[in-house]
Amino acid sequence: MSSREADFDCAQRMDAAAYVLDAVEGLEPYREHLSICTTCQAEVAKLQLVVDRLPTTVPPAAAPQALLERVLATVRSEAELLRAAGSLADQPPSRPHRARSHRLSRAGARVAFAACVAVAAAIVINSGSSVRERVTPARVAASIPGAHVSLHQIDGRANLVVSGMPQAPLGKIYEVWLSRASGSLQPTDALFSVTSRGNGSVDVPASLHGVKEVMVTSEPLGGSSRPTSPPLIRIVLHA
């Protein structure tokens, strides 16, 4: 089928049950099929309601208080950050960037992520002062659908924050690139990995003046001088 139409004999209708049970390998082909097959859409919608009832059979357990406090602490911090960034989101960094380089190990990424939280807290504290933050969300590749990435520019520094990011493949590390308005693609020594939870952050160790896009690719350990894989993350700074 090449258009949105009903095919009551659709052979892939059989996969609807496995799909709603999260038991299909390689979801993308079936999702693509779902986008055009109304028969399978209806089947999935019907069976999803059935599957939604299965959790009611689970023995009840109380969510630990520490878990709730951790979630709420993050939510409050991010809510404040978004509030603070909201009216300032279009303002450029106020001072030239101070170049720094970071090579993050897995443990280092955890530390850096903790540092990022501290930065967020500082913004909350200083939201009424001259500290300005610009948060730019990233576009992520379809191959990493659960990833959330944003570039935080504050006080002349830029920090890339990721969550829900898969581990780089064995022997690979993530590398940050700067695409300049002149058309050149500049490698940086910002290499990073992520925690088992997919969290991480890295300082962007160069001025973003004249940078059109910040990109991230997966590269061999030690980094590359030219990208060896397509961008996974793109942050457009100047269209």
Place this chain on the structure above:
Amino acid sequence: MQLVAANDGEAFEVVLERHADAVFSLAYRMCGRHSLAEDVAQEAFLALWRNGARYDSARGSLRSWALRIAHHRAVDTLRRAGVHDRRRTSDDGIEERLQAPESTEGDAIANVVSREVRGVLDELPTEQRRVIELAYFGGFTQTEIASMLDTPLGTVKGRMRLGLEKLEAAFAAGRWSVHELA
């Protein structure tokens, strides 16, 4: 939920309070480990918070959406952990079994629904119930299940579909809806 979509942290506290136990219970049932279940529930709630604008009430209750997110996260976690770990029900030991939340009137209704759904599930032919439970609670793919049961993939797909269709028919004949709980 509109307030959550507008990044209202206080509104999210209400969502968290209302659905935390259900999400954690599912995560714990699937992962069998306290620590993994906490990770899964935390990731699920932060995803709920960060994607609140994508919630569509026409596609189900907020609780259903939260549980779907938690289920996806738990499946991802289980698959990363590998098949061997998934066959273990718990490494925490019985001493770490969690206390059920305090009983309320809502819990009493939920318990009735739970018993009825469990009853309908138990009425399925064993082979159909088994593939559904291995997929939904075990996080196994249909190919893994076919291999584990030494059964053709087509048969596994058929059992999943037949089982869910029988459940759908049974639920359609019931008097209650799980969405009334959310």
